[in-house]
Amino acid sequence: MAKTATEREREVLALLRKGMPNKRIAHALAISECTVKIHVRNLLTKADCTNRTQLAMSQLPHSPTPPEDPDNGSVSLAVS
Secondary structure, three states: OOOOOOOHHHHHHHHHHHHOOOOHHHHHHHHHHHHHHHHHHHHHHHHHOOHHHHHHOOOOOOOOOOOOOOOOOOOOOOOO
């Protein structure tokens, strides 16, 4: 099983790390509390943690971010 978190799991984890309960996470992300519980359970498994405190302190690897598509019309700002 892959040990990387999905984008939504990373969003849930960020709010969990702020100490938010499942109900507030659900409200903030406009998802159900049951869905938050599923994401938390998946994160606990991926991080090999047994509770939310361990999960909040874990260093779960992030999923790779796809590279920017230069042909999509977006402007890239380079700093030199």
